[in-house]
Amino acid sequence: MIHSFWSPIFLSITVACTAGLIVSFLGxxxxxxxxxxxxxxxxALETLMMLPLVLPPTVVGFLLLVIFGMNSPIGQLIEALFNQPxxxxxWAAVLAAIVVSFPLMYQTAKSGFESIDGEIEDAAKVDGATGMHVFIRVSIPLAAQSIITGVVLSFTRGLGEFGATLMFAGNIPGRTQTIPTAIYLAIDTGNMTMAWLWVGSVVVLSYLLLFVIYRLPRNQ
Incomplete structure (x- = not known):
């Protein structure tokens, strides 16, 4: 029972962390x-990037199946390279988490960068800083609050992803079974004790992460 309880939690955290790192970089x-x-x-491009935020998760999962399925060119290429679909x-769970959580990271990061006075970045360039140095040493620190918020929100979104993950990654215990899919199976089989334990773990973890956001100092 201990292994069956912790396995979805460890997998969910691993998937959310992996997706979070990729989403944070891209965002x-x-x-x-x-x-x-x-x-x-x-x-049009921004609308496309934000689309997963408003689409039903099952639609996202369906589109992932179409794009990366075994009958698609991309899916066949992946199978040829790695000898498996x-x-x-x-990785299907990670990809689903990336797709659904990217809009949150992108939008918060973009808002943070838009709030920066462009004259500050221009002044750094005048002083001899390269574009990369300005980005790392000026832009990111000034937008740090928004960036951290985006990281936490995208992590929690990836942690709680259900619909797309269930359709694209399945619900295989020990392999692709995350907390949301484990809760679904527990309720479906009448195992309310395990369902409550998993629900409680997600609620506590999500609360702590959101608490961190609200404890961040506010820009004046």
């Missing part, structure tokens, strides 16, 4: 670019 880079650049089609694997 920082793309958020910075979109905050400072204007180009034709920007609104990505669906119903640990």
């Amino acid at each position: 920082l880079i793309i958020g910075r670019i979109m905050a400072r650049k204007s180009f034709k089609g920007k609104t 990505i669906i119903f694997t640990w």
Whole structure:
């Protein structure tokens, strides 16, 4: 029972952390670019990136199956490279978490970068700093509060992902069974004790992470 209880928790945290690292990197880079650049089609591109936030999770899962399934060119390429399809694997859960949590990281990071006075970054460039140095030593520290908020929100979103994960990664104990899918199975089989334990663990973990956000000092 102990192993069956902790396995979905460890897997969920691992999946959320892996997806969170990838999403944080992509959110920082793309958020910075979109905050400072204007180009034709920007609104359409931003709408596309934010779409997973409003689509039903089952629709996201269906689209992931279509794009990365064994009958798709991408799915066949992955199977040829790694000798197995990505669906119903640990990486499928990570990919589902990335897709659904990226909009939160992107939007908060972008908002943080947009709040920075452009003259501060320009002054650093005048002093000889390269674009990368300005990004790392000026932009990121000034937008740190928004970035941390985005990291926490995207992590918790990935931790709680259910619909897309169930369709794309499945619910295989010890391999792809995360806390949400484990709760679903526990309720479906009438094991309310385990369901309550998993629900309590997610509530406590999510509360602590959100508490960190509200404890962050506010920019004046």
